[in-house]
Amino acid sequence: MAIPYFNEMYQNDQVRPLYARLEDWTRAMPAELRQMKQAEAEALFRRIGITFAVYGEGGDPDRLIPFDMFPRVFTQTEWRKLERGIKQRARALNAFLLDVYGRGEIIRAGRIPARLVYQNEAYERAVAGFVPPRGVYSHIVGIDLVRTGPEDFFVLEDNCRTPSGVSYMLENREIMMRMFPALFRENRIEPVDGYPDLLRRTLASVAPAKCEGEPTVVILTPGHFNSAYYEHSFLADLMGVELVEGADLFVEAGFVWMRTTQGPRRVDVIYRRIDDAFLDPLCFRPDSMLGIAGLMDVYRSGGVSICSAPGAGVADDKAIYTYVPEMIRFYLGEEPVLQNVPTWQCGKSDDLKYVLENMTELVVKEVHGSGGYGMLVGPRATKAEIAAFRDRVAAKPGNYIAQPTLALSTTPTFVEQGIAPRHVDLRPYCLVGERIELVPGGLTRVALTEGSLVVNSSQGGGVKDTWVLAE
Amino acid sequence: MIVTVNHTTTYHYDAVMRGAVQSLRLFPSQFDGQKTLEWSVEVANGIRGGAFRDGAGDRVEGWSVRGPLSEVSVIVSGRVETKDLTGVLRGHREIVVPEAYLRETTPTRANVALADLARSAAAGGGNALERAHRLSEAIAGAIVYRPGVTHAHTTAAEALELGEGVCQDHAHALIACARVLDLPARYISGYLYATEDGSMHEAAHAWAEIFVEGLGWVGFDAANTCCSDERYIRLGSGFDAQDAAPIRGIAQGIGAETMDVTVALGATQQ
Structure with a gap:
């Protein structure tokens, strides 16, 4: 491999102090024990039923996503920087949403092209002028990060709608603690189990003004056929709130009501795990069977809160992504803590020319694609694949962006032959309500295939427990 | 000109329905060319829900009707001074x-x-x-x-x-x-x-x-x-007819829907 990848466990051939105890741990673990533990972990995942694909990735929904027992570790100092950068980004994205559904100052100032916002499919005209409680549109912001060096983190994409995978963050930790209690005595690891409580408080903090007393929060799921249904029920359980489907709710007299055995109960906050288009057949797709008729009228007249707010998706489009550093400067007057990956917009003729000429070195992605589909990793592609992709990009340039192939960091991972470096990314979950909160951790995805840079579970990716060491 | 409006829309169902929900955009826009003198929107046996003015300046009202029902009537009447x-x-x-x-x-x-x-x-x-x-x-x-x-x-x-x-x-x-x-x-x-x-x-x-x-x-x-x-x-x-529809509604049940509309406009020159 020509590119020198940053292995997070080593620096100048020395084990970095934060991994020292883990090195001892693996040394003391014979192969048979490791295999036994791996089998135990899989059995645990199967038993709790966590087998879903990370949202939008496709693939077999019942396939178990491989769990790698080798934790990924951050120091307190590393985490503080990430935390600052993630919170900054979450604030800017929300400021942007409030702005584009309001006066559109950033567009008037010429910092973002009007077309990218107002002609974006995710821009909802129906909520223009509506200010959600506390001005928050995206209550759970999932920011996908990659690392290329000791100090170098890049944001790969933002997820402002309903980022999933947080149940993996919680379950990976739970299972590691159950299998290796000693590790958690030897290392001082920041806990992540406060997440459900923080999420519930965040959701309650954005209850509408008409709410009296303790807000009633529900999770709205499309149902058990959805690949992330496990996560919906898991979070409802841990938060102590009802998990509902569209048919469990109805609208009357300006409020949303939940059918219960004790009669209708008013609902104040809906954490929805269904897309805008399906929320309300009277406002969006008339053929939707998943939503609640009249919901948007209640929402827009202040009778209920919807998290994330309808229309939040306009901030996490791959074409808008390029402008997030600009948003941070414009709304917060700060310099971005976390860098964007340099991105070429194939819709711009200069960029397109560059991309077509340098395709062998670039990663080319569909603007609306996800899950590692509709994507070309130039250095790993065959000549035929590149030629075919070049035709697709040339035919519809506006649908594509390109980025340099990043030298994603690796972390030690258990593989058949023992331990080997594998490429990883990170998705932390930032909560935005009355306050902005971030539990110290996230979901680390790992590309289990040797040399692969694609961490998506549909393309052979796995997951790891992610540690932030206490000071 | 003063235009009087009497507009009734009735949805009939060939089976008993469990209830109905509607979103109505049936209110004269407010601009220099129109002044609403009187205006009333009612859904027969309906319960008025949330009301607001949306980002495009339209007034929207949500309504619901409890079942069992076999028809839903939306009755609009009023007078508007136009220029x-x-x-x-x-x-x-x-x-x-x-x-x-x-x-x-x-x-x-x-x-x-x-x-x-x-x-x-x-x-x-x-x-x-x-x-x-x-x-x-x-x-x-x-x-x-x-x-x-x-x-x-x-x-x-x-x-x-x-x-x-x-x-x-x-x-x-x-x-x-x-x-x-x-x-x-x-x-x-x-x-x-x-x-x-x-x-x-x-x-x-x-x-x-x-x-x-x-x-x-x-x-x-x-x-x-x-x-x-x-x-x-x-x-x-x-954006289009569906998006601008004066009435968007849904009734719960298996009945097929038919619709009757009567609109009567009258005008007096000032």
């Missing part, structure tokens, strides 16, 4: 920016024929207002008014190919063509007070607005080759 502003929507407050109306939807998507029609109408040059007028005339020429040949889901492209249609088709086609010329355009639903012959329009009417730099939104009724004047009552707007 001829030659189509200009002066003094209308809204937050949605004109650029948002450059987005195409299924019924307003321009195919080659619509794009050709738009370009040839615009070929004479002139400013945006003149081009918009010529577009409206071109569509009136290309789609002859004839009820019953098109339906609720007919697209602009299909109507143009048929060469016939009703006000909804004229409005969709005009919107599609305006967007070809990069002019923001939107669908307007409302009422039209019928004059002399009364053959070219229904009282429940639809037309289009085109955004003209310097003037703002201007109403064009391709069906009647004119701008919206004092005979028109503007209710609401949207």
